[in-house]
Every structure is written in C-alpha cells, then in structure tokens.
Amino acid sequence: MKMNTELFDRIFTKVKPLLRSGRPGDYAHIKSVYRTLVRLCENEKYPVNFRVLISAGILHDCGFGFLKKEHMHYFTGQKKVVAMKKVIGGLTLAYIPVCLHEFQFSDQEIDDIKYIVRYSDESVLPMENPSLELQILHDLNLYDRFLPHRLKILNTLYPDPVKRRAVLEDSLKYIILPTFRKKAEKLMKKITAKF
Numbered sequence: 001m002k003m004n005t006e007l008f009d010r011i012f013t014k015v016k017p018l019l020r021s022g023r024p025g026d027y028a029h030i031k032s033v034y035r036t037l038v039r040l041c042e043n044e045k046y047p048v049n050f051r052v053l054i055s056a057g058i059l060h061d062c063g064f065g066f067l068k069k070e071h072m073h074y075f076t077g078q079k080k081v082v083a084m085k086k087v088i089g090g091l092t093l094a095y096i097p098v099c100l101h102e103f104q105f106s107d108q109e110i111d112d113i114k115y116i117v118r119y120s121d122e123s124v125l126p127m128e129n130p131s132l133e134l135q136i137l138h139d140l141n142l143y144d145r146f147l148p149h150r151l152k153i154l155n156t157l158y159p160d161p162v163k164r165r166a167v168l169e170d171s172l173k174y175i176i177l178p179t180f181r182k183k184a185e186k187l188m189k190k191i192t193a194k195f
Contacts (some may be wrong), residue, residue, distance in 0.1 A: 003042045008034065008054050011103060015058060018065025018095075026061050028149040033057045033140055045179070046132055052109055053133040055100065056116040060137065063092030092117055123174045139180040142171045146187035165192060 012034060019027040037057045041050040067088075096117065097110050105113070112133070119125055120137040130138070144150055145168065158164040172188055175181045 001042055001044065003038055003050070005038055007051075007103060008038070008058060011055060011099070012058050014099060014102075015062045015065075018062040020065070022061065022064030022067070025150065025153045026064055029144055030058060030061060032144055032147060032149065033060075033137075036140060036144075037136070040136065046136060048133050048136065049109075049112070051105070052112045052116065053136060055105070055109075056113045056120065056133065057137055057140070059092065059096055059099065059113065060117045060120050060141075061092070062095060063088040063090075066091045066095075089118060123170070125176075135176050139175045139177050142175050143180045143184050145171050146184050146191065151191070 012030075015030075016027070019030050034054065034057055037050075037054045040046060041048065041054065093114050096114050100110050100113065112131075116131065116134045116137055119127075119130070119134055120141055122138070125134065125138060145154065154164055154167065158167060168188060168191065172181070172184050175184055
C-alpha cells in the first residue's frame with residue numbers, strides 16, 4: 001500500500017538544515033533511513049506505529065546540527081567523547097517536542113519517539129523487551145553502515161582495512177532482526193571481498 005508521506009516530508013524539510021550542518025554524512029544517512037522506513041511501513045511487514053517510527057528515524061541524529069563546526073571534533077571521529085551521547089542526545093531529545101508539536105503529535109507519540117531516539121544508537125539495547133519500533137531503528141542504524149554512503153565515511157575514519165572490517169563485524173553482531181541481519185551479512189561478504 002502506497003503511504004502518504006506528506007507529513008514526514010514536512011518534518012524532513014524542517015530538520016534538513018540541522019542535518020546538513022551536522023556531521024558529514026548525517027543528511028545522506030537520515031535520507032536513507034527515511035526512505036527505508038517508508039518502504040518497510042508500505043510493505044506492512046512489521047506491525048508498528050509508523051508515525052512514531054518514521055518520525056524517530058528522521059529526528060534521531062538532528063542534535064549534531066546544533067553544534068558549531070569548531071566544536072564538532074569533540075564529538076566525532078575514532079575516539080568519541082563519552083559526553084557525546086549526553087550532549088547530543090540531550091539536544092535531540094529537547095528539540096523533538098518543539099518540532100513535533102507543530103505537526104500535531106500527541107504527548108504520548110512524542111514520548112514514544114523520544115524513547116526510541118534515546119536508545120537507537122546503542123550497540124546493545126539496555127532493556128529486555130524493546131519496542132519493535134526501537135528494534136527496527138536500532139538495526140537500521142547498524143545496517144546503514146554497510147551501505148555505500150556510509151562506507152565512504154568509514155574508509156576515511158578507519159584507513160586500516162583490518163580495523164574497518166572489525167567495526168563492521170561489531171555492527172553486524174548487534175543487529176537483532178533477521179531481515180536486517182541477512183541483508184547486512186550479504187553486504188559484508190561483498191565488502192570483505194574487496195579488502
């Protein structure tokens with residue numbers, strides 16, 4: 001079933017300046033995540049709240065756009081500062097209600113989106129029964145690392161192919177859902193053949 005994406009297109013347009021001013025690759029990453037989530041919801045493969053899932057996917061990395069370029073080096077690169085999750089996460093979580101009230105999201109939907117965004121970048125989800133929406137965004141974040149637009153960034157961050165492979169293998173082992181794991185495994189075989 002074809003989904004009406006007008007609402008999500010408006011949200012994406014609103015956060016586009018933040019994504020473009022954030023880390024290199026954030027805009028391409030979020031655009032890829034957004035398109036993939038729309039396809040998943042159109043296929044009705046998973047019984048999810050698509051308003052919550054797609055909105056969380058669009059907003060989950062927008063906090064980097066609030067940083068000035070000269071401060072970005074504190075939060076990106078091979079050695080991420082532990083404070084990054086607190087600072088960027090705090091900026092993102094504070095922005096979500098401001099952004100989404102404009103689009104008539106309920107307080108419950110906003111709370112659900114904040115919950116998903118808060119944990120979506122964790123390698124291992126810290127709860128026993130995460131929502132399906134959280135599992136999907138978590139896995140899609142990891143899976144996206146295997147796609148060409150993210151591999152370019154990975155190649156820059158990790159010029160050593162052994163280290164690059166280790167980062168990808170680490171990402172692969174934390175993918176929860178079989179659909180994303182199988183796709184990532186296929187891409188991993190293609191990628192490692194080039195090492």
